[in-house]
Amino acid sequence: MKKIIIAAVAENDVIGKDGEIPWHIPKDLQHFKEKTTGHTVVMGRKTFESLPDSFTPLPDRENIVLTRSDFSPKNESVKLANSLDEAWEKAESEKIFIIGGAGIYRQTMSEADKMILTEIHEEYKGDTYFPEFSEENWKEVEREEHREFDFAEYSSN
Template sequence: MKISIIVAKAENNVIGKDNQLIWHIPADLKYFKKVTSGHCVIMGRKTHESIGKCLPNRLNIVISRNSEYQGYERSVIANSLTDAIEVARQNGENEVFIIGGGSIYEEAMSLADKLYVTEIHDQFVGDTFFPEVSSENWVEISRFEYPKGENSPYAYSFVNYISK
């Protein structure tokens, strides 16, 4: 099973503030939906709660160390990233997506086979960060650039990496 990470991050690696995304780019949301639909998504409790529901057409696995945590209807609760990946494997998934937040991304970087990164070409003040994507560990395999304009207040790129 392939382990993938999908993230939207600023140039300074900020991914959020106060448990929310800082930017709104409709094309990125469509990309996220297209890439992850039909697959399992793994996220931390705070990310799950910030979304406010289970993502449709995906098995939603939520990591929480609180054994009492229930999550939203149709979510599966796991107590660690390792357990969450095992649930996905037992479900017959061929690719699982780690969708956040910061500490889950940090832990998943050494396990991931592929990164789907939306790079927002701006810097933001935030309190949650994505780990540095090092060329020692990752090879860029594709990049699509989009300018700032009527569809987005920011220039951005969809960039894919595979692990070395």
């Protein structure tokens, strides 16, 4: 089983503001869809609740929501887990994409095998930040450059 963190991150590490993503980059959304379709996505409850209704649950993916509250998703296909270990046990695909939020990223940083980041070349105001990571623990293995952002992949050391 491969655990892969996937996120879009502003230059100042912002990933969210008021429960939403503070930018709209269609190429990033397409990239996210291409990478995660057909696999398991694990997210926190707040991340799940921030998804537009038309994408709840994320289509063509096994959706697992981490929560400690009495949360009941409208769609019965969504699986709930009380811990990361329970999420890993429930996952049915070989690749598990960790899609947020910040707390889930922090908790999984030490056990993830790979990170796929959209590194946005701009700072944004926000209240949710991607955790810092060290080049001692992560090695850049691929980069696709664009004018407003780069797609970067990192492998854990």
